[in-house]
């Protein structure tokens with residue numbers, strides 16, 4: 001029997017489930033919980049890459065990330081790896097994945113394979129709760145805006161990828177995506193109004209210069225990342241986090257120098273975003 005512990009502004013811990021064998025009823029309950037909270041955590045799972053893929057496919061087609069190095073033998077599983085000699089990590093700043101795509105991915109399932117002795121947590125932020133706590137004046141201004149998102153400055157040829165991370169990414173010539181999305185989306189699963197800008201990939205508001213956009217974007221970023229909108233997940237081996245890119249941000253804390261952290265990530269296709 002599934003037990004669920006909701007977490008403040010974003011997410012829920014789910015217990016009493018083995019992701020290798022899910023009944024239709026459990027899946028239906030998980031889908032409702034995911035729509036409501038935008039983020040699910042499962043601990044103590046023993047998942048082969050095939051089982052991880054099987055669970056992911058229950059939510060939609062797999063999106064193969066064109067920039068991440070895949071797990072050997074599994075082209076649709078991305079490797080999120082940091083080795084002892086590496087200074088920087090993948091995803092070390094607040095972002096939401098794939099906002100640079102015309103149809104951003106629904107979300108990702110990150111599975112903990114190897115962890116540092118301490119540290120290596122992931123922070124999450126809830127973008128619907130963050131919208132709710134803005135003033136009515138700000139909400140109505142934001143509802144009228146669209147924003148540009150790009151992958152060029154992160155994965156492209158001009159991106160400042162540190163040398164010791166170069167082998168973690170590829171296909172810089174494919175980082176040509178620019179997409180426009182509403183700044184406030186109607187979340188496709190929950191129907192909640194949700195802020196959809198992020199420090200990783202949003203470059204400006206449509207019709208505004210970057211300079212004009214920066215102060216309002218910074219204000220929104222500070223607001224979304226306020227502690228009351230966030231949750232810090234402490235990983236354990238075999239834990240799996242499943243986040244909704246349209247409802248959350250995440251940040252991988254880089255506080256374990258000289259140690260290895262290895263995660264497997266599977267991403268699921270999404271749908272066009274509407275205001």
Ligand code: SIN
Pocket residue numbers: 080090091092110121122250251252253263265
């Ligand atoms: C990511 O940004 O997808 C990686 C998150 C993490 O490693 O915790």
